[in-house]
Amino acid sequence: MKKWLGAAKHSATSSTHSLSALEEPQAHVETAEAELSKGNSPFHKLGQGVVAFLRATLGFEQDIMREASERLGQAESAAYDHQRRADKDAYHSKIYPPGSEYARCLAESQLMSAVVAVLNESLSESIKGFYKLRKAYVALQEIADAEKRYLKGRSSTSVGSTSTKSTVNSAPSVASTSNAPSVSGQTLVAQDEDDDDDFVDADESIAAAATPTTYQGHLESKELESKLGNLSIRPASSSTQVPAAPVIEEDDFSEFSNHPVDLFIHSGSNLCFGLLQLMLSLIPPAFSKLLYIIGFKGDRELGIQMLWRATQYSNVNGAMAGLIALGYYNVTVGFCDITTSDAYPKERLTTLLFQMRKRYPESRLWRLEEARMMAADKQLEDAVKMCGTDEKSPLKQVEALQWFEKSLNCMYLHRYEECATSFLTCVELNNWSHGLYYYIAGACYVELYREAKSVDAGRAKRYADRATELLRKVPVHAGKKRFMARQLPFDAFVTRKINKWEERSKTRGIAFVDAVGVAPVEEIIYFWAGFKRMRKEHLVHSLERLAWSEQDGCHDNAVDELATLSLLRATVTRWLGDTATARRILETQVLNHEWSEFKGGNKDNWSLPVAHYEMSVIEWIDAGGERGNKQQLEICSRWVEKAAKWEAYD
Structure with missing residues (x-):
């Protein structure tokens, strides 16, 4: 390992051992971080970055996001440095040029950095994130081109050997139509020569309207349009297009190579390309100009297909792809009412979840996804049990998510007190949207007050006092978080509701709790698509x-x-x-x-x-x-x- 990490000569065996380090984040987080910190290879750095990335994307906490950005930046630098000096003694793949494993690490680091940047509160940081998406694509496209060349050479020497099972993707590549670098022939070029981390934003000296203090409904912004209009990293003549994908199908790849490094590169390409395509396809129309930064648009169907391919591999790429696929179906698709009959592949998702739980039996991320699937199947009581939080999770962010899911399911079950208690626990575990947590907890006590006031005056007063206490905390905690420089929609919503009830209380001369309007809990249930998860008795x-x-x-x-x-x-x-x-x-x-x-x-x-x-x-x-x-x-x-x-x- 020492020779592989520090000396000029690298061995294939050491590459394999270092790749195995990336498996650690799926089990014991503290152990994983301790083991990964012992090495300085791009794979160790990437493993540390993956842990930080999971923490950042699961919790949306700014300090964790900054830490994730730093770690991923270190992984990116290490991968770029190793790729540039990949030598002839490194593992020689018959498919990929020397250094491709580092190119894959580089692309994944850039992709995760982009996701963290887009989730940042700063608009300029978010724009930098979209710029990094394009950098990641350039590195991934080099790997896809290597697969193309291999298949082309194989077919020319063995006519018909791959024609029935493997096809060369003829989709146009951005790398060949824009100012992106081309493949050098033997060693991959990591990125553009001038492609450093210094990002020149649009001229911010120009006077612009202040950020609105309240959510403006649809995500439209003249300021954003103006800023994006001044950004260009591709020729004006090039058109927005769908990026090409890796060309060897997962069922065919074993015919070409079973080497761990090749499997790592190929499965990682499917993971990264799939996530990239999926992310871009989910960009709201109001932000469509962001696509001009990258130079292409996403293809949701292709992205999901590639993520499914990656899940077939028993490595960190397969695990990450599984998390993304389950999250997409259980959260994004799970919120939709207008869907095709095959939009939610329940049987396939159940099989995937079973495989992942078997592969990583101690990981609570898969229990969380299983709870979501139970809720989608209207098994709310079982979902609450699955989110049981008696044991502490190594990842505080996972524990917070479990409490959040439990809170929502208790709300759908109309277990008001349990719901309120769970949301107040979320306040202690996560600092993302305390205003919303206090609002829902307070709304639950409003419902308890309404149920009790005609039967038990003493209990009703206790509930009324608690509801008033919690709801009046909302304005103090709302409005502090931003997404792409905008106030969170729910923060704007709950602040307006509190102001409305305060005004009604003063106008009518009644207690604040009596000024609360129509069933606030049912409103929140609607916004979280909770009616979709209810059985008849709950409805x-x-x-x-x-x-x-x-x-x-x-x-x-x-x-x-x-x-x-x-x-x-x-x-x-x-x-x-x-x-x-x-x-x-x-x-x-x-x-x-x-x-x-x-x-x-x-x-x-x-x-x-x-x-x-x-x-x-x-x-x-x-x-x-x-x-x-x-x-x-x-x-x-x-x-x-x-x-x-x-x-x-x-």
């Missing part, structure tokens, strides 16, 4: 809570409050299978109002645009899904388009 309970809000008059006969009540009732009714009634409620109690009625002051203005979205979901269901009635599907599209083009709201 009926939600209708009962909404009925209480109507009978008690907490809506104050305000148009916005009544519209919110009707929207929530229509959504629950839809999930109970009665789309006709849901449609009627929306048409007669929400959509019959003018947009002007929801403007001004602290009014809840989200119900009208969201009602348009709910109408699209009803049309989709009544049409019979993607293969259903075309006329109704066209109507569905029009409703979606109206909702998407709505002006700013919160």
Whole structure:
């Protein structure tokens, strides 16, 4: 190992041992970090970077993100340095040029650095992150080109030997159409000669509008458009395109090589290309100009396909790909109402989860994903048990996520006190959005107060006092976090709600807890797609809570409050299978109002645009899904388009 790490000659055996170091983060984190810190190879540095990356992306804490950026920067530097001096005595792959394993480390470090930068609170740091995505792509494209050349040479010497099972990807590559470097023939070029870490942003001396203090609805910003318009790292004539992918399918690769280094390079290319494609495909339309920084757009289907390929490998690349795939399906797809019949491959995901839990039996990340799948399958009680937090996790961020998932599932089950306690535990474990945690905990005590005030005055007072205490903490803690220089949407939402209730309390001369409007917990359940995870008895309970809000008059006969009540009732009714009634409620109690009625002051203005979205979901269901009635599907599209083009709201 000493010779491989420090001397001029590197051995293939040492490469294999160092690659195994990357397996450590999946088991015992402290042990992994201790072992990885003993080495200085790019693989050890990358392993340390992976641990920091997981902490950063699981917890969204700024100090952890800074640490992750530093570690990934060290991994990037080490990989670049080793790649440049990769010599003839290193492992010689018949597929990849010398140094390709370092190029793969370099690309993964850059890709993870980009993700951390995009999650940063700073807009300029986020833009740097998109720039790094392109740098990662250039390194990955070199590896894909090496596979192309190998297959081409193999087919020319053995006619037909690979024609039936392996194909050369003919998609145009950015590396060949832009100002990116070309393959030198023997050794990979790591990146552009002038491609250092100094990033020149748009001229910030130009006066610009101040960052809004509240969330502006859709993510649109004239300032952002202007900044991005001044950025260019590719020729103006080149067009935005979909990047090419590695060309050897996972089922075929064993025919070409079984060497651990080759497997590491190929599986890592699938992981990185897949994540890159998926990330770019998820960029909101308002940020589409960011794609001009990179020079190409993402292909979601191809990205997911490549991640699935990477999961077949029993190394760190396969584990990371599994986490990303499960996270995408359980979180991103899991929040959607309009999906095709094959959008959520339940059987395949179940198999993947079983394999990962078997491979890493002590890792709590997989238990978290299993809990999410249980919730998606409406097994909420089992999901709460799976998130059991009696044992401390080596990763505090994983423990915080487990508590957060448990909190949400308790909320869907209407276990108000348990939900409140769990969210308050999240305050101790994570500093991402304390305002939101206090708001939901306080809203739970509001519901407990409402249930108790007609049967137990003493208990009702205790709940009222606790609700007031927690809700009045919200403004103090909200608005401190930013995403790409913007206030978090939920922080803006909860702050406005508290201001609205304070104003109503003073105007009507009533206690603050009595000024709370329509079922705030049911609102949060809607925003987190909780009705989708409820069984019939849970949905009926939600209708009962909404009925209480109507009978008690907490809506104050305000148009916005009544519209919110009707929207929530229509959504629950839809999930109970009665789309006709849901449609009627929306048409007669929400959509019959003018947009002007929801403007001004602290009014809840989200119900009208969201009602348009709910109408699209009803049309989709009544049409019979993607293969259903075309006329109704066209109507569905029009409703979606109206909702998407709505002006700013919160």
